[in-house]
Amino acid sequence: MSFSSLHKAKDLWYKDGTIVIIAGTTAFCVHSSVLEAVSSVFGDMLNLHREGEYETMEGCVVVRVTDSEIDMSHFLRVMFRPGYDSLAHETEPIAFSALASFLRMAHKYDVEKGVAVAVDRLSRRFGAPLHTSLGHRTTWDKVEAHLNTSSRVTFDPADAIEAVNLMRLINSSATSANSPRFSNIAVTVALFYCCVAADGKPQFLRNGQPRADGTMEVLSDADYGRCATAMVCLRQEFGHVVGRAMVAFWNGYDKFKNVVGCSRQPKCENDTIS
Template sequence: MGHVDSSNLHKVEDLWYEDGTIILIAGTVAFCVHKGVLVALSPIFRDILALPKSPNNDTMEGRVVAHITDSGFDMTNFLRAVFRPGYKSLVRDTQQVSFPELASILRMAHKYDVPEAVAIAVDRLSQRFCAPFHTSLGRQVDWDDVQKHLDTAHASVAFDPADAFEALNLMRRINAATGPPRFPDRALAVALFYCCVAVEQNPRLVRSGAPRADGTVEELSDADLERCVRGTALLRQEVYDGVSRALMAFQDGYGVFKHQIKCPRQNGCQEDIKIHLAYVQLTECERTWGRGSVRDVWVWVAKRQPAPGLFGAEAWQKWMCGPCKKKFEQLLEESMVKGWDLFVANMSVSD
């Protein structure tokens, strides 16, 4: 106990107030902030900072020092949300924030019992972790467009699939707290989907785990690892099944809607669909989907890598008239949404 040497500490400049009344040290990171703000904000901080005046207290630059066990990264993001300009600013979706920053804020707000900040962070993450089929995103896009939309235009939370383990574990930790679950099943399912993408990109994550921004390694539970393995197989199969369902729906419903959409070829488009369903789709697509990515379940068929030759831009015009092409695109969209709903149901994410 006594004077703390500051030479080995990093003072966070924008969280070092000259009129601050207490110094917090997290690892090698130091903050000089206002004790009264933290005490009013959090009952946990109130207890931690209820330090009786004593010559045995650690001090630094004439102020009492409180040592906390959190990482400097987490505490920096949390205190910035509290003091600059306040966590309520996170309500505004137009203010972009990175997932690691928002995860830090949620983790600290949960630990230090700041319910309003928890609610705001949960709402923001829940918006980001939604299937793009339930947003205003146009579906005829590639993977980069899907991600850009969700990162910027939708909830403005920039997310890298490499952070998926942290996201899923954090959601489960919050849901395990007292009271009803805060994150809906669809958000957990999207986080699990991203875990599948991350493992596909780097299979070593299954054994080594994935590091957070502060270096802490996140590992999935055995149950979620099993879901990840099973989910990868389901997603790959769905890339194929989604197209197959749409082709079947077109063939089966053609006799009803051909007059409504005014197909100029009458039965010609239906006959072409039968040929492709019986031969091209069930051979080329079945062979191709295994070489694709689990992320293709969110990607428009013609934009997939590799894309089945059947769905190239020129191929559309060769085997389907304009009205039928539009109808088939509608059926394909509906099938993609159904496929995602089947994934959510089969994963039993809340069990």
């Protein structure tokens, strides 16, 4: 692709930059010293370019990558504006899709600290026990809003397949006991979100969901089987919970009629259960 057909990333084109990274149709001009300091992969790439023939753009070494411009922009934005340390301190809320892009790229380019910070941030969204001050009478939307606010990572269940696949990628790449990894609880919660997203549209589980850059995220056969089985179990458990709640309501009507706001007691137990 010729330089004339590229467009410069406005917020990631530094006039004093030393390297131009081209991803898709977008060019990013950043500081190679920063990337070399945190990424051994980028360090090796730049050394190879310096040793052989290389393209230049406005006096900077050009590196072409196969990553999407969306993934690269999220990665570089975290690295340079203002840096991935901000993820650990939660100075700004971040969308799951942006954090997932950064984690995927940090893993690919061996940015160890970035991987650790992103895994920790996502783990608090998916792996933390649900302790809220919402009380007993609440809705799923309020629970979701609470989790998004408390973790400062906003998540859409439609991104659940990407979440599962990303967690599997990180965990399968862990090389030691100290490597960042997602807990089984976090993976289970991500699989649960797959079931939530598939409610009313089961084809979601089999067909998958595209990311913002068009890359299709599809569950593995094993995780597809887990979700298909889980949806049957969840529906059965829902029926059991409702049945038990109705019996408890009939038996203890006088104790909590004011709490549930019901002004009339059921005529008989059979009417209540049905």
